[in-house]
Amino acid sequence: MENNRQNLITKIITYLVIFLGVLFTLIVMTDDNPKEMNPEQIKVAAFNNDQFEFEKDDKGRFIKDKFGNYTYTDLENDSTYSKSEGEILRNYQTSLEENLDGHVFTLTFFSIITVSATFLLLLLGFGYLAYINWAKAKKILAGVGVFALFMIIVYFISVDERGTDWTLANTAINSTVLLIVVALVSWIGGSVLKLRK
DSSP states (O other): OHHHHHHHHHHHHHHHHHHHHHHHHHHHHHSOOGGGSOHHHHHHHHHHHSSSEEOBOTTSOBOBOTTSOEEEEETTTTEEEEEOHHHHHHHHHHHHHHHHHHHHHHHHHHHHHHHHHHHHHHHHHHHHHHHHOHHHHHHHHHHHHHHHHHHHHHHHHTOOTTOHHHHHHHHHHHHHHHHHHHHHHHHHHHHHHHHHO
């Protein structure tokens, strides 16, 4: 009974970690990255997604004031103001960068916590097993070595010229994807083997 409960808890934690990893990865991958957008794309997105309602004429063109600034309605204050295109684009680009950075930080933090917890559990498990059965402990040690080698390889594959944060984010995404693939292959492979027996 105790083993069944432990297996259930292990499965729940595993599926929860996979679900959160996939969710955070999808959020980062669906974010708009202003560094990959040209000025025209940023302009269209800024006018479509700003918190202000930019005024248009009957032909759908944005209305400008006599100084060449776009006019918009402040939805909260119910007033009309003007805003330069440069200011609109700078503000929108900054908001995109802050949004993306926040999501990348969340994914990176989640990955660090997951990897740290896994490493700690492996150390504790290895210590306990080494105490009661050294032969089995050597097998666990080999598994830890393979996992560490896997993470080192993924890290070096994910190195990004933009800095450590991007490298960690790439490592998190790549390791999540690879671990999901390995889990799915193991799950499907295990089911196929059971069916063949």
